[in-house]
Amino acid sequence: MVTFRQVMDTDLSKLTDAAQAWDDMADKIEKLETTYQTKVQKISSGLSWTGISANSAFNLAVQTRHDFDAAQVEARAVADLLRDAHGQFVRLVAAVKDAVKEAEKAGMKVDGDGRCTYDYSKVTEQEAFSLHHDPDLPETERSWTRRIEQAVKAVDDADYGVKLALRESVKDTDGKGDPKGFNGAAQGDVEVYEGRRATELGEKLVDGKLSPAELKEMQILMRNNADSKPFTQTFLGGLGPEEAIRLGDKLTRLSYNRDGSVNTEYLSVEQGLAHSVATATTVPGSINERPPGSPEFNAWLNSPDGRFYREWTEGIRKVGTKNFGSGTEPRYGYQAYVSMLDNYDKFDDQYLYSLGDDIIKAEKKEKGSLWTQWGFGGFGFRNDPLDAVLGLMGKNPDAATAFLDPGGKGPLKNDHLAYLLEDRDWPQLANVGYATTRVSDDPLGKMGLGAALEAAATGYVPGTDHPLGQHxxxxxxxxxxxxxxxxxxxGAEKLDFALRRPMANILMDYTPDVHQTLARDNTVYRAHDGVWVDNGVTKVSIPEDQLVKIMRGIANDPEAYADMYNAEAHYVADTFSSMPEKVSENTRVPIQEASSALGMYDGVRADVLFDDRDKKIQWERDFNNRLTGVTSLAPKFVPKTYVLPVEIAYRIIRTESHDLMWERIKEAGMEASLENAKQFTAGQKEVDSMVASWARTHGHAEDSNYTKDLIGIGQTKHAEGRNQALIHLRADY
Structure with missing residues (x-):
């Protein structure tokens, strides 16, 4: 094993010196070959010598001439391998030395074995005393030591690969010349030899013949090369799609025990296999620059650089619907393949698009769900490959947007989203009993769809912090x-569990557009049903009844609905903060719009509480706990016209939030009736509170005629909004 001392002391220039020596040897062998051709082989091939001896001499000369050729190929390949090794070691040794410098800059002293301890010589006596009593210092020292160890380990992994390549390059594998002669098929790329070895080990793993030492070797190969195209394409090309699926499925089974615990040795190899597929299937450019099916994409696909991608994707299509399991517990190719891919998250956007499209085409061809799960597939097994691919798209917003955009240009125009939400038979779980089979929906179904939807509509990976309002x-x-x-x-009002939070996050992202729809007075929004651009800002209008029903579906998750309400309240506060003091349409309209919008929210809330009477108090408590816990956190809206002054928001929003919480809980306790639905006025009181707070910032008392006049402006609009929401949701209203 390579040590820290060796890394720091080795003179890497000797590798390039040795490479030059091998090239010089190849040049000398070339001269000898010329001499042999003219002085020896020429005689055996002439017409003056015939008979058995002549034939024997001729064949021997041809073999010897081949050995001269093969010796040159082998020598030059070794030279290239040494230069490849030099390039790798220079980069990796530099990383070790950089880690040492950073550790020293952080106050560490690094000894000759790479072990870090704090260097007290650089601090005062008082500082040293404090550091000696710092309970976190030992872990800090260990963390720096580990970082250096990891950098050294990377050198050791590369060293293993170079030794493997040098050893394999001098084996005579071309099948010509002397059986123990020179290798005329030698390659000058270390990663090619590592890829071939990984193929051998992968095949042994599938057959159950991989030893513990070979498993460790495979871990090294994956760890060191999964981001190398020569390695990954050699490795996967050697396996082929079908064997790669078998390998992935075997690793999925071996990576998890029956109790769900993880076998990290096998899991690391499975992660490396997924990473290898990601690297090997990388396409130049982005999906918008070179979309699948475009002339530019097809030209690349038919080039030498695109050959592996073309052959690999064609092979996966052929075995994607093949059953690799049994008749009673099927495991189809796409299921096993995507279960393996799910162990990595940085795939090319063009590849994800093509893979998802291929699975949809396979589903449509089969006319029915292929992926019904019969029994427990095992930990790590993804029963629904399409949903799993959508989950990967959730980590690649560009891929998700292209895949789900119904208005894509040229080859990107598709009906994927309509198929997923309207037409697809989503896979179910089949539980086989003694005499009956019970089929149920997958409780985790559509999790991937939710992630992809959110990434596609917002342009951000779900869960990442980002400004709202620009698309x-x-x-x-x-x-x-x-x-x-x-x-x-x-499915809007009964929104799937997996779609509630994603749809809430999406609508929060579009709060300015949602606000205008719920305000019900913007003729531009009411005239549009779709997407348009206004002064460089993209806007979207959604039919009011459709939006209210989606809000009702989201409201089955009280916390998600509270977050939407919070975003709306902050957006309202933003509009209030820019109102002029003099009463005019510029003050009346924002108040009326806010009243209508929050009236709509109250209407949805009333419908939830009347539908779920047994749980309504708990729903209201969950809603309020979430709301009062986040009201001081202002969402960040863009463009600049949407940016909210935080200190104004805090004053406007926070003033009576706790009082309103008890008002809402009181409303939740009312008996469910149409008459009581009209008593849901907490939203209007929220607007009144905001108006009063805004008025105070301009020097007007709460009980002044000025404030009373403003408060009265929106009350009718709130009732209209609340009632209209209930009309959309309840046939009996």
Whole structure:
């Protein structure tokens, strides 16, 4: 094993010196070959010598001539391998030395074995005393030591690969010349030899013949090379798609025990295999620059650089619906393949698009769900490959947007989103009993769809912090189509569990557009049903009834609904903060719009509480706990017209939030009736509170005629908004 001392002391220039020596040897062998050709082989091939001896001499000369050729190939390959090794070691040794410098800069002293301890000589006596009593210092020292050890380990991994390549390059594998002669098929790329070895080990693993030492070797190969195209394409090309699926499925089974605990040795190899596929299937450019099916993409696909991608994807298509399991517990190719891919998250956007599209085509061809789960597939097994691919797209927003945008240009135009939300038979779980089979929905179904939807409509990976309110036309089209399809399929008000939080996050991202729809007075929004651009800002209008039904579906998750309400309240506060003091339409309209919007929210809340009477108090408590816990956290809206002054927001929003909480809980306790639905006025009181707070910032008392006049402006609009929401949701209202 390479040590820290060796890394720091080795003179790497000797590698390039040795490479030059091997090239010089190849040149000398070339001269000898010329001499042999003219002085020896020429005689054996002449017409003056015939008979058995002549034939024997001729064949021997041909073999010897081949050995001269092979010796040159082998020598030059070794030279290239040494230069490749030099390039790798220079980079990796530099990383070790950089880690040492950073440790020293952090106050560490690094000894000759790479062990870090704090250097007290650089601090005062008082500082040294404090550090000696710092309970976290030992772990800090160990963390720096570990970082250096990891950098040294990377050198050791590379050293293993170079030794493997040098050893394999001098084996005579071309099948010509002397059986123990020179290798005329030698390669000058270390990663090619590592890829071939990984193929051998992968095949042994599938057959159950991999030893513990070979498993460790495979871990090294994956760890050191999974981001190398020569390695990954050699490795996967050697396996082929079908054997790669078998390998992935075997690793999925071996990586998890029956109790769900993890076998890290096998899991690391499975992660390396997934990483290898990601590297090997990388396409130049982005999906917008070179979309699948475009002339530019097809030209690359038919080039030498695109050959592996073309052959690999064609092979996966052929075995994607092949059953690798049994008749009673099927495991189809796409299921096993995507289960393995799920162990990595940085795939090329073009590849994810193509893979998802291929799975949809396979589903449509089969006409029915291929992926019904019969029994427990095992930990790590993804029963629904399409949903798993969508989950990977959730980590690649560009891929998700392109895949779900119904208005894509040229080859990107598709109906994927409508298919997913309206037409697809989502896989179910089949539990086989003694005499009956019970089929149920997968409780984790559509988790990937939710992640992809959120990434596609917002342009950000779910869970990442980002400003709200600015989108591309493609992103806005995804939202518009999602709302339309969910309503078309009758799933808006009973929104799937996996879609509630994603749809809430999306609508929060589009709060300015949602506000204008719920305000019910913007003729531009009411005239549009779709996406348009106004002064460089993308806007989207959603039919009011469809939006309210989606809000009702989201409201089955009280915390998600509270976050939407919070975003709306902060947006309202933003509009209030820019109102002029003099009463005019510029003050009246924002108040009326806020009243209508929050009236809509109250209408949805009333419907939830009347539908779920047994749990309504708990729902209201969950809603309020979430709301009062986040009201001081202002969402960040863009463009600049949406940016909220935080100190004004805090004063406007926070003033009576706790009083309103008890008002809402009181409303939740009312008997469910149409008459009582009209008593849901907490939203209006929220607006009144905001108006009063705004008025105070301009020097007007709460009981002044000025303030009373403003408060009275929106009360009718709140009732209209609340009632209209209930009309959309209740046939009996």
């Amino acid at each position: 591309t036309e493609a992103q806005a089209r995804v939202l518009h189509q999602a709302v339309a399809s969910l309503n078309n399929a009758g």
